[in-house]
Amino acid sequence: MPFEEQITHNYIIDYIRDTLKKSEGILAELEAYAHKNGVPIVQKEVASFLETVCRMRKPMRVLEIGTAIGYSAILMLSNMPEGASIVSIERDETMARLARENIERAGLTDRITVVEADAEAYLKELDGEFDMIFMDAAKSHYIYFLPECIRLLKSGGVLVSDNILYGGMVANRALLIRRKITIVKRLKKYIAALCEAPELKTSLLSIGDGVSLSYKL
Ligand SMILES: C[S@@+](CC[C@H](N)C(=O)[O-])C[C@H]1O[C@@H](n2cnc3c(N)ncnc32)[C@H](O)[C@@H]1O
Numbered sequence: 001m002p003f004e005e006q007i008t009h010n011y012i013i014d015y016i017r018d019t020l021k022k023s024e025g026i027l028a029e030l031e032a033y034a035h036k037n038g039v040p041i042v043q044k045e046v047a048s049f050l051e052t053v054c055r056m057r058k059p060m061r062v063l064e065i066g067t068a069i070g071y072s073a074i075l076m077l078s079n080m081p082e083g084a085s086i087v088s089i090e091r092d093e094t095m096a097r098l099a100r101e102n103i104e105r106a107g108l109t110d111r112i113t114v115v116e117a118d119a120e121a122y123l124k125e126l127d128g129e130f131d132m133i134f135m136d137a138a139k140s141h142y143i144y145f146l147p148e149c150i151r152l153l154k155s156g157g158v159l160v161s162d163n164i165l166y167g168g169m170v171a172n173r174a175l176l177i178r179r180k181i182t183i184v185k186r187l188k189k190y191i192a193a194l195c196e197a198p199e200l201k202t203s204l205l206s207i208g209d210g211v212s213l214s215y216k217l
Pocket residue numbers: 040041042065066067068069070071072073089090091092095117118119120136137138141
């Protein structure tokens with residue numbers, strides 16, 4: 001059973017995906033490429049959520065952790081104000097190269113910077129303030145990225161994290177796969193930390209594979 005079907009009903013997922021506007025141009029191409037090659041990109045409903053958040057918050061600087069082929073970076077930038085920019089971190093050399101090629105094809109090279117690095121080390125060195133952070137890398141590392149994300153996020157900024165319900169395993173022990181125990185334990189710690197952090201106000205949403213939206217007070 002696909003992960004998201006353990007979070008909500010099939011008929012809800014189908015309804016939402018059929019109802020949302022179809023992607024066009026390079027985003028449609030990247031969706032097809034990801035599907036064909038098994039590259040994990042945000043699901044349709046999460047993509048739509050990110051677009052709406054970008055339109056509402058109008059972030060000028062976004063930090064993305066986990067670029068893959070550049071799909072979500074291109075999607076977010078396309079919904080951000082003129083002059084806005086994204087820094088996106090990707091540790092896999094092939095993915096970083098593909099992302100740069102796709103970003104160039106989208107004509108966004110001067111606005112999206114792909115940094116090839118492990119986020120854990122890179123975030124510690126990173127300075128400046130971001131209006132929005134999109135967390136979409138190794139799920140077991142979210143908890144280690146969080147203190148740096150809180151430091152880097154502007155007051156009034158938002159942190160969006162994907163896959164937080166992880167196929168429902170975070171909420172239901174009966175779904176737990178043995179080899180995923182560590183990831184699930186760390187995701188639970190991450191969710192608790194998001195909910196308890198005095199600097200954040202967090203919502204947990206059961207769309208896609210689970211998404212959190214945190215606002216920095
Ligand atoms: C789910 S994919 C990102 C998908 C992308 N955000 C999208 O929706 O188009 C996760 C990516 O994070 C990268 N990644 C995982 N752990 C990382 C880390 N510690 N530092 C940097 N990149 C990491 C993986 O190589 C992978 O390409």
